[in-house]
Amino acid sequence: MSAQNQIRRKTVRDIAKAKGGEPLVCLTAYDATVAHILDPHCDILLVGDSVGMVVHGLPSTVGVTIEMMILHGQAVMRGASQAFVVVDMPFGSYETNADQAFLNAARIMQETGCQAVKIESGAYAATQIRHMVERGIPVMGHVGLRPQATNVDGGFRAKGRTDEEWTRAIEEAVAADEAGAFAIVVEGVAPDLADKITATVSCPTIGIGASANCDGQILVTNDMLGMTDWVPKFVKKNADLKTEIETAAKLYAEEVKSRAFPGAAQTYKLRKTAKS
Ligand code: KIV
Numbered sequence: 234m235s236a237q238n239q240i241r242r243k244t245v246r247d248i249a250k251a252k253g254g255e256p257l258v259c260l261t262a263y264d265a266t267v268a269h270i271l272d273p274h275c276d277i278l279l280v281g282d283s284v285g286m287v288v289h290g291l292p293s294t295v296g297v298t299i300e301m302m303i304l305h306g307q308a309v310m311r312g313a314s315q316a317f318v319v320v321d322m323p324f325g326s327y328e329t330n331a332d333q334a335f336l337n338a339a340r341i342m343q344e345t346g347c348q349a350v351k352i353e354s355g356a357y358a359a360t361q362i363r364h365m366v367e368r369g370i371p372v373m374g375h376v377g378l379r380p381q382a383t384n385v386d387g388g389f390r391a392k393g394r395t396d397e398e399w400t401r402a403i404e405e406a407v408a409a410d411e412a413g414a415f416a417i418v419v420e421g422v423a424p425d426l427a428d429k430i431t432a433t434v435s436c437p438t439i440g441i442g443a444s445a446n447c448d449g450q451i452l453v454t455n456d457m458l459g460m461t462d463w464v465p466k467f468v469k470k471n472a473d474l475k476t477e478i479e480t481a482a483k484l485y486a487e488e489v490k491s492r493a494f495p496g497a498a499q500t501y502k503l504r505k506t507a508k509s
Contacts, residue, residue: 243276243317245349245371245415251276252437257416257449259439260457263288263305267454268312275316277416277439279351279451280306282321283380287455294380297323299337306345319373320347324381327352331364338370351418353379356405359412366413374409376430377402377443378421389465391442393423402426403433410434418451419443421467442467 251257259277262268263284271278284305285297299322306320320341327334338350349371352358362372377392392398402422409417416437419427427443440447442465452468455461459470460478488494 240315242315242348245317248276248317248437249415252435252448254448256447257437257439259449259451260454261451262309262313262454265308265312268309268316271454272313272316276449277451278309278313278316278318280309280318280320280345280347281351281453282323283453285323287453287461293383295324295384297321299323299326299341303341303344306341306347310346317349318345318347319349319351320345322350322352327358327361331361334361335365335368335370338365338372339368342370349373349415351375353381354405354409354414354417355379355382356401356408359408362409362412362414371415372409372413373439374406374414374417375420376405376409376417377419377427380420389421391421391423393426399426399429403430406430406434406438410436416449419447421465 261281282294285291351373354374424444437448439449459473
């Protein structure tokens with residue numbers, strides 16, 4: 234393929250330009266096959282640390298490691314050619330100080346080739362964001378319901394019930410924005426709080442369980458495809474892959490047991506030749 238025919242991968246400038254315009258389409262991806270299918274439809278593919286729960290069966294994202302994120306980030310980069318790929322920094326890999334954040338983010342970017350990292354950004358994280366951005370690492374923030382902080386919150390609880398929750402979410406978003414985040418995920422907040430954040434910050438907001446007025450939307454792909462029994466209220470299942478997979482597996486089991494599989498179409502027709 235000539236350089237002219239190559240598909241151009243989206244850049245951080247394309248994402249930043251979306252503020253106030255057509256909503257950004259974002260989904261999570263964890264492997265090359267699914268990334269390849271989603272790629273033409275998405276502005277951003279997030280290798281979310283939700284991989285720990287939906288792929289590895291962990292009870293929360295707290296047990297996810299940098300090595301897991303790198304492995305899945307590499308796979309997604311092999312499958313996607315035009316989407317802007319962001320890899321989540323897992324719990325414990327960026328909170329200590331700016332140097333820890335930069336060194337781990339640099340490793341993730343070097344080993345995966347991704348375009349940016351995401352951190353769950355409490356107000357304290359402005360220092361880390363500024364430090365990374367100044368050193369060449371685009372950073373996406375994440376405010377509101379922060380899955381890595383659910384042990385402090387006592388579970389996955391939507392935010393926006395009290396003045397204090399409003400103030401904190403807005404302060405976190407402003408801190409990330411002023412520190413140079415190129416976009417901010419706003420998760421699990423009241424729609425009017427999400428709208429206030431979108432109107433306040435200069436970078437695009439990406440909503441999940443937030444508001445249709447955000448500058449983009451993201452969902453965990455496995456939830457959107459209906460692969461799991463339970464999904465949060467904010468998920469709209471656009472497919473029922475769990476039933477599809479169950480039906481296909483049941484048919485396979487029946488045909489193996491009855492010896493209907495493999496049939497003539499699935500077996501080789503080879504003629505034996507005389508030895509030379
Ligand atoms: O890990 C993840 O999938 C995320 C999205 C839910 C935004 O952070």
